[in-house]
Amino acid sequence: MERLQKVIARSGYASRRKAETLILENKVKVNGVLCNTLGTKVSRKDVVTVNGRTIEQEEKVYYVLYKPEGYISTTQDEKDRRKVTDLVPNDKRIFPVGRLDYDTSGVLLMTNDGDFMNLMTSPKHHVEKEYRVKLQGFLRKEESLQLARGVEIDGYKTKRCIVKNVEYNKKNETSIATIIIKEGKYHQVKKMFESVDHPVLKLKRERFGVVTLKGLRTGEARRLKPYEIKQLKESAKDK
Structure with missing residues (x-):
């Protein structure tokens, strides 16, 4: 059961605020009966009409995509670049949960559930994100500890994180490391390593x-399992 104005908003007919206005203006019916009470709850079995038009209640879907490099995390692009939505054929209006940069690969969640997206991306909640990163230069232990304690970027200090499994390539003078963060600010991982003078050469969210x-190859997607959705929601709320 969901609130009527939320169902109308999710259908794309109007914003939630506009939906509330339509309800109060006697423009909405549920199963043929006029409904002008805010907060009324309906189920998917109920027939909702606005100004005589039936509202479609979409089934909520959740995917994980193995995003390749060279795709943008958006539903529209003025430059006609390849989009992550091109890789998940669906008759529903789905969108990425947060973003991965054009040159970044790895785990990208996609859904048509706005509440789920907000829960996963809200700064009030802290779901772990794990990245494997290739860096210029040799990442020293003291630098890893500095990152783990938090560093100043863009006027704020990052939260504590984990940096581990550091490997060196002496021939190319590069490092590979794993970093686990609970934030998701714009270009955060790249900026964190830049703050200790190690530009990111390659980034993958694992x-x-x-x-x-x-079980996924680059460019492939699958539906999330019910237990995965449940654990994601629980991990976000338990903060």
């Missing part, structure tokens, strides 16, 4: 909460 890339 895990979002309990969701990994296991």
Whole structure:
């Protein structure tokens, strides 16, 4: 059961505020009966009409995509670049949960559930995100500890994180490391490593909460399992 104005808004007919106005203006019916009470709850079995037009209640869907490099995390693009939505054929209006940069690969959640997206991306909630990163230069232990304690970027200090599994390539003078963060600010991982003078050469998100890339090839997607959705929601709320 969901609130009537939320169902109308999710259908794309109007914003939630406009939906509330339509309800109060006697423009909405539920199963043929006029409904002008805000907060009324309806189910998917109920027939909702606004100004005589039946509202379609979409089934909520949740995907994990193995995003390749060279795709943008958006539903529209003025430059006609390849979009992540091109990789998840669906008759529903789905969108990415947060963003991965054009040159970043890995786990990207996609859904048509706005509440789920907000829960996963809200700064009030902290779902773990794990990245494997290739860096210029040799990442020293003291620099890893500095990152783990938090560094200043864009006028704020990052929260504590985990930096581990550091490997060196002496021939190319590069490092590979794993970093686990609970934030998701704009270009955060890249800016964190830049703050200790190690520009990111390659970035891949290997895990979002309990969701990994296991069983997926680059460009492939699958539906999230019910237990994954449940654990993602629980991990976000338990903060």
